[in-house]
Amino acid sequence: MSHIEQIPPYLTWKIRHKVMYPELDFEKVILPNDDDGVHLGLFDENKLITVVSLFKTDTSMQFRKFATLSEYQHKGYGSEILQYLLEYSKNEGCDHIWCNARRSATAFYSKFGFIGTDKTSFANGHEYMVMERAL
Ligand SMILES: CC(C)(COP(=O)(O)OP(=O)(O)OC[C@H]1O[C@@H](n2cnc3c(N)ncnc32)[C@H](O)[C@@H]1OP(=O)(O)O)[C@@H](O)C(=O)NCCC(=O)NCCS
Secondary structure, three states: OEEEEEEOOHHHHHHHHHHHOOOOOHHHHOOOOHHHOEEEEEEEOOEEEEEEEEEEEOOEEEEEEEEEOHHHOOOOHHHHHHHHHHHHHHHOOOOEEEEEEEHHHHHHHHOOOOEEEEEEEEEOOEEEEEEEEEO
16 A cells, blocks of 8 residues: 655655666765755655655746656556645645656656646756646
8 A cells, every 4th residue: 555755855865866866976866955845755565666856936846856666667656646746736835837857757747737848958868858737
């Protein structure tokens, strides 16, 4: 049985590093403003499987560092937490949500109504596109 709860920033770091940036030094996955964010974790049988970090500015929510442990991907955990964070952001008074999506994840976000923009970038070997949707 899975559940989602708010977790302290440090609990996201191991999964961020393992799933998203295994080639970088561990410290590089720590965001300077991690303490300003809200961090959500999805647990199944008390094992932390998916993490995502939220940063609110006025009525806009940005989510970052969204990652599911590799061996648990494609089982619906990411969709579960994404659905949760859409509701959460709305309840927090946000009217807009966005992310810097890796190219490899854009189809996934499209399924949830996110629209790609012309804001693209390249960093750490990955291509990114800002994707957004109204809430
Ligand atoms: C993006 C990411 C967080 C999604 O998490 P996830 O737990 O795999 O998400 P889901 O299982 O809900 O969905 C992933 C895919 O599996 C599919 N899926 C979901 N449940 C499934 C099931 N039971 N059987 C088969 N496929 C399934 C989804 O339709 C989705 O397909 P799509 O990518 O073609 O749209 C995860 O792939 C990840 O950590 N990737 C590496 C890091 C990364 O790129 N993060 C995003 C940065 S922007």
